[in-house]
Amino acid sequence: MRKMIRKKRQLEISLQSIPTFPNPKVELEQYQTPAKIAADLLWNAHALGDIEGMKVVDLACGTGIFSIGSALLGAAEVVGVDVDPEAVKIARQEADRRRLDEVSRFITADVTDFNEKADTVIQNPPFGAQKAGKKNVDRILMEKAIESAPVVYSFHIKETEEFVESYFSSLGGSVTHKFYYSFSIPKIYDFHEKEKIEIDVVVLRVKRS
Numbered sequence: 638m639r640k641m642i643r644k645k646r647q648l649e650i651s652l653q654s655i656p657t658f659p660n661p662k663v664e665l666e667q668y669q670t671p672a673k674i675a676a677d678l679l680w681n682a683h684a685l686g687d688i689e690g691m692k693v694v695d696l697a698c699g700t701g702i703f704s705i706g707s708a709l710l711g712a713a714e715v716v717g718v719d720v721d722p723e724a725v726k727i728a729r730q731e732a733d734r735r736r737l738d739e740v741s742r743f744i745t746a747d748v749t750d751f752n753e754k755a756d757t758v759i760q761n762p763p764f765g766a767q768k769a770g771k772k773n774v775d776r777i778l779m780e781k782a783i784e785s786a787p788v789v790y791s792f793h794i795k796e797t798e799e800f801v802e803s804y805f806s807s808l809g810g811s812v813t814h815k816f817y818y819s820f821s822i823p824k825i826y827d828f829h830e831k832e833k834i835e836i837d838v839v840v841l842r843v844k845r846s
Contacts, residue, residue, distance in 0.1 A: 649676035691756035701728025795837040814842035
C-alpha cells in the first residue's frame, strides 16, 4: 500500500533519490529535472486540484520524476511514456521501490504513438537547444499534450514564452498560470565547456478550451 506525502519538503527529499539518466543521449536532450523544481511544480499542481484522484500522464518521462511525484501526491493513476528503454526501466524500478506499482505504468514508446486520455499531462520536453536534437520535438509534445488532457503543465525556455503561449492558443488552449524557475544543467556531455549552466525556464499551466 502506497504512503501518501503531505509536505513539499518530504516530496523533494523522495524525488532527490531518483537516479538520473545512466547514458544520457544528446539527441534526446536528456537532462534530469532538479528535484526541488519538480517538487515545487507538483505541489502547485496538487494545490490547483490537478493531481490527487486524477489520471496523470508524464510525456517524455525520463526516469519518472513527475510520474512518481504525482503518485506520491495521490494521483489515481500515473502513466509515464518515454522512447528510451533504459530510462523507463529506472522509472519502473523506482515506482516499484516506493510501492507505487498499483497506480503506475511506464511505457517505452514514441509519444506520437501514445493515444490514451488523461486528466492532467505534465511534461518537460526537449528545449530544442542542441543542434544534435530532433527539430520541433517541443511542438510535437505540446500537440500531444493538449490532445491527451484538458490540463497541461509544460516546461519551456523562458525566452520562448511568447511563442509557446501563442502556439498553445492555436491548439485551443489558454494559459491560466505561469511558474518560473532557474534550471541548472550540469556538465554531462563532451561538448559542455562549463561545469554547469543556469537556464531560465517557464512552466505554463494550459487549460484546453
